[in-house]
Amino acid sequence: MFHNEIGFLITLTAALVSILLVLLVYLIIRKGLEQVKRSRIEEYKALYNEPVFEFLLTGSFNSSLTIDKNSKREAFESLLSHYSEILEGQDEKENMQRFAEVYLSDYYREKLNSLKWSQRMNALYYIEDFHIKVLEEEIVRFLERKKISKDELVHSLRILAAFQHREFYQLVSEKYNTLTYLEYRTIFARLDDTLFSKFLEGFDELPAPMQYALLDMIGYKKDTRYLAFTEDAFQNNRGEVRIKALKSLAAIGYVQSVDPYLSLLKSPEWQERMLAAKLVGSLREKTALDELTQLLHDPVWWVRSQAGQSVMMFPEGRDVLQKVADNTKDLFARDMAVEWINRGGQRE
Amino acid sequence: MNGIMETIGHYFAYFILAYMVIVISFYAVVMIISVFQLRKEYQLDRDQSFGDYMEDIYTRPVSIIVPAYNEEAGIVQSVRSLLSINYPSFEVIVVNDGSKDGTLEKMIDQYEMQEVQKVVRKQVDCKPIKKIYQSALLPSLYLIDKENGGKADALNAGLNISHYPYICSLDGDSVLERDAFLKVMKPIIDSNEEVIASGGSIRIANGCDIQNGNMIKIGLSNHPLVIMQVIEYLRAFLMGRIGLSRHNLLLIISGAFGVFSKHWVVEAGGYKTDTVGEDMELVVRIHRLIKEKGMNKRIVYVPDPVCWTEVPEDITFLRRQRRRWHRGLFESLWTHRKLTLNPKYGPIGMISFPYFWIVEFLGPIVELSGYLYIIVSLFMGGIYIEFAILIFLLSCLYGSLFSTLAILLEEWSLRKYPKVSHLLKLFLYSLTETIWYRPLTVFWRCQGIWQMLRGEKGWGEMKRKGVSQ
Numbered sequence: 022m023f024h025n026e027i028g029f030l031i032t033l034t035a036a037l038v039s040i041l042l043v044l045l046v047y048l049i050i051r052k053g054l055e056q057v058k059r060s061r062i063e064e065y066k067a068l069y070n071e072p073v074f075e076f077l078l079t080g081s082f083n084s085s086l087t088i089d090k091n092s093k094r095e096a097f098e099s100l101l102s103h104y105s106e107i108l109e110g111q112d113e114k115e116n117m118q119r120f121a122e123v124y125l126s127d128y129y130r131e132k133l134n135s136l137k138w139s140q141r142m143n144a145l146y147y148i149e150d151f152h153i154k155v156l157e158e159e160i161v162r163f164l165e166r167k168k169i170s171k172d173e174l175v176h177s178l179r180i181l182a183a184f185q186h187r188e189f190y191q192l193v194s195e196k197y198n199t200l201t202y203l204e205y206r207t208i209f210a211r212l213d214d215t216l217f218s219k220f221l222e223g224f225d226e227l228p229a230p231m232q233y234a235l236l237d238m239i240g241y242k243k244d245t246r247y248l249a250f251t252e253d254a255f256q257n258n259r260g261e262v263r264i265k266a267l268k269s270l271a272a273i274g275y276v277q278s279v280d281p282y283l284s285l286l287k288s289p290e291w292q293e294r295m296l297a298a299k300l301v302g303s304l305r306e307k308t309a310l311d312e313l314t315q316l317l318h319d320p321v322w323w324v325r326s327q328a329g330q331s332v333m334m335f336p337e338g339r340d341v342l343q344k345v346a347d348n349t350k351d352l353f354a355r356d357m358a359v360e361w362i363n364r365g366g367q368r369e
Numbered sequence: 370m371n372g373i374m375e376t377i378g379h380y381f382a383y384f385i386l387a388y389m390v391i392v393i394s395f396y397a398v399v400m401i402i403s404v405f406q407l408r409k410e411y412q413l414d415r416d417q418s419f420g421d422y423m424e425d426i427y428t429r430p431v432s433i434i435v436p437a438y439n440e441e442a443g444i445v446q447s448v449r450s451l452l453s454i455n456y457p458s459f460e461v462i463v464v465n466d467g468s469k470d471g472t473l474e475k476m477i478d479q480y481e482m483q484e485v486q487k488v489v490r491k492q493v494d495c496k497p498i499k500k501i502y503q504s505a506l507l508p509s510l511y512l513i514d515k516e517n518g519g520k521a522d523a524l525n526a527g528l529n530i531s532h533y534p535y536i537c538s539l540d541g542d543s544v545l546e547r548d549a550f551l552k553v554m555k556p557i558i559d560s561n562e563e564v565i566a567s568g569g570s571i572r573i574a575n576g577c578d579i580q581n582g583n584m585i586k587i588g589l590s591n592h593p594l595v596i597m598q599v600i601e602y603l604r605a606f607l608m609g610r611i612g613l614s615r616h617n618l619l620l621i622i623s624g625a626f627g628v629f630s631k632h633w634v635v636e637a638g639g640y641k642t643d644t645v646g647e648d649m650e651l652v653v654r655i656h657r658l659i660k661e662k663g664m665n666k667r668i669v670y671v672p673d674p675v676c677w678t679e680v681p682e683d684i685t686f687l688r689r690q691r692r693r694w695h696r697g698l699f700e701s702l703w704t705h706r707k708l709t710l711n712p713k714y715g716p717i718g719m720i721s722f723p724y725f726w727i728v729e730f731l732g733p734i735v736e737l738s739g740y741l742y743i744i745v746s747l748f749m750g751g752i753y754i755e756f757a758i759l760i761f762l763l764s765c766l767y768g769s770l771f772s773t774l775a776i777l778l779e780e781w782s783l784r785k786y787p788k789v790s791h792l793l794k795l796f797l798y799s800l801t802e803t804i805w806y807r808p809l810t811v812f813w814r815c816q817g818i819w820q821m822l823r824g825e826k827g828w829g830e831m832k833r834k835g836v837s838q
Binding site: 023024027030033034037038044045049052053138139202203326352353355356363 | 781789792
């Protein structure tokens with residue numbers, strides 16, 4: 022009755038088991054080969070570690086070097102990648118760039134055209150890490166591919182930002198202006214002052230996510246040259262832009278005049294209260310100390326915590342907190358005061 | 370009379386066969402989704418440079434809650450391993466849930482815990498807290514001493530004490546990878562908080578070389594039960610959860626390691642204390658809340674292995690664990706039975722719930738009857754033998770072959786086991802799954818259902834020998 026079905030299932034099972042066996046054999050062979058390759062790469066790495074390091078420091082390479090094997094290339098890739106994380110000096114970085122441009126750029130150019138997404142991504146990572154500037158035009162072309170994934174797009178823009186690409190502002194403001202705020206932030210983090218300022222000039226015309234990212238970066242750089250710009254942005258905007266500007270001002274820890282910000286300690290928005298508390302703490306603004314101490318009673322934990330930290334920044338901060346801890350009936354305020362007395366306030 | 374019996378016998382066989390075919394097709398679909406997902410990231414050198422995220426990570430500090438009940442053997446090492454994780458801002462809250470051994474004393478001794486006066490904002494219910502300690506050495510380490518109330522209650526107590534916007538529950542004897550938090554927080558940051566909970570793969574620590582809470586070398590135990598559990602975990606995580614997570618259908622974030630947005634956990638009412646499956650129940654409740662509020666939030670799963678945990682090597686404890694899991698599954702599904710096939714809850718109601726009811730919960734009963742059918746048929750002969758062969762072949766597909774495929778998938782994509790012998794061992798064991806391990810676990814799960822019907826309470830805790838040296 023079921024002969025057909027049984028026959029079918031037996032065939033199916035047998036077929037599947039054989040496929041699995043074939044896969045197993047393939048994977049075992051691959052694992053074996055990989056182990057061999059791994060150890061060969063390790064050998065190359067041990068062999069070339071010193072010359073490569075020497076080259077990165079001095080810029081001169083003694084032995085005549087050819088990269089004729091894949092494993093050799095991977096050894097260099099891994100050595101350079103290791104040093105790219107630890108080397109800080111400008112000369113060393115330029116040497117690394119030179120080395121990578123000579124020995125690895127063709128390889129990455131090829132990889133950018135790979136059919137595999139992961140291979141293209143790897144190439145992008147290394148191009149950025151080693152700063153292979155000869156591939157700049159290549160990246161611009163890469164951006165224009167018909168099918169490009171979001172990750173590739175963001176990464177390519179990051180690279181162009183790091184290379185301070187000539188037409189970067191036009192490219193981003195006109196063509197690639199629909200990314201998210203976090204994506205723009207990783208991109209803008211790589212711009213030098215000239216290009217960054219160009220974006221600030223066009224600030225009002227840019228879409229909101231770019232504005233947020235720019236303001237965030239100012240807070241991150243803590244650069245007082247952008248102070249006037251940020252204060253303007255705070256005064257002239259509403260909503261999220263205003264909060265982000267305030268956040269950057271609080272991070273910079275300095276403003277021309279504290280007056281416009283004092284009323285924020287009573288803002289109905291808890292973020293504004295918290296950021297204002299941070300700002301007056303950095304400024305050690307005496308006239309605000311009482312109000313700051315009041316914020317220890319705030320219903321929002323973040324505000325209380327920031328208030329405690331800011332009070333501690335004042336020379337007499339410890340005594341003020343001690344007084345709160347001894348006298349208040351508000352358990353949350355006491356808790357926070359004690360916590361910051363113990364922490365000592367030196368933590369950012 | 371005989372005729373009727375025969376008809377019933379036939380239809381029953383058809384029923385089992387049809388069920389198996391449906392489940393196999395479902396598995397196959399989920400598996401294909403997973404393969405594509407894994408394939409895409411195949412050979413990607415690194416997942417992300419975290420430097421770009423540091424600022425964001427600072428604004429998303431995590432409170433790690435470690436419930437501890439009679440964990441004196443491993444608690445000090447667990448905490449030490451936690452303190453060395455690679456994440457810029459976090460606090461560790463160990464909750465001593467009325468242990469009867471020296472858990473509390475060990476912690477106080479080792480980390481110079483000192484009693485502090487803290488106000489507790491009672492956001493979710495929990496048993497009375499006796500004392501709160503803070504470490505004199507490490508200000509971000511807290512210890513709560515409370516009355517015994519079970520794991521969920523301990524988690525709730527930790528939740529009340531926690532300061533930070535994200536919480537992570539962690540089993541006492543798990544070992545985390547150093548980058549675990551970076552990996553699971555990444556989707557939350559990337560999505561700009563659209564993702565409100567995120568879990569990672571759990572792997573099995575038995576057989577690995579772990580010292581002082583750090584993974585030194587990945588290994589594979591020689592114990593058949595452990596090897597089978599390794600296979601089971603791989604299969605569940607690699608095939609099931611990647612596929613489900615892709616479409617926001619995930620109903621389980623393992624209690625062993627997961628990060629939640631505290632806001633949502635509090636909103637949902639914290640962990641439920643009267644169920645044995647509090648981890649799953651919470652995820653279901655959050656899903657439900659999201660839908661009821663009509664918000665666009667997601668729960669995701671990261672395929673990277675982030676946490677190593679000890680599994681039972683002893684058959685008694687394994688049996689208890691499986692019975693308990695099955696009960697927990699039922700309790701979660703039953704509490705939220707309203708969601709089943711309710712279009713209001715979208716894919717969760719229409720796909721996840723039916724899947725968990727039919728495949729996960731009722732599956733063992735059908736499978737068990739399949740096995741019984743095979744045994745009985747052998748005595749009946751004739752047409753029944755053919756039924757038996759069919760059922761057996763299907764269960765080979767169902768059990769062994771999918772598991773074997775999972776092993777190969779792991780080797781193909783993630784490649785965590787270093788030796789060829791590991792791969793071979795896993796492969797061969799996985800082929801035997803249908804013959805012994807699968808029937809065993811199916812039997813235990815059915816026992817779990819049986820216990821539940823009889824209204825039995827109580828289950829043994831797992832005895833740990835400690836993974837760390």
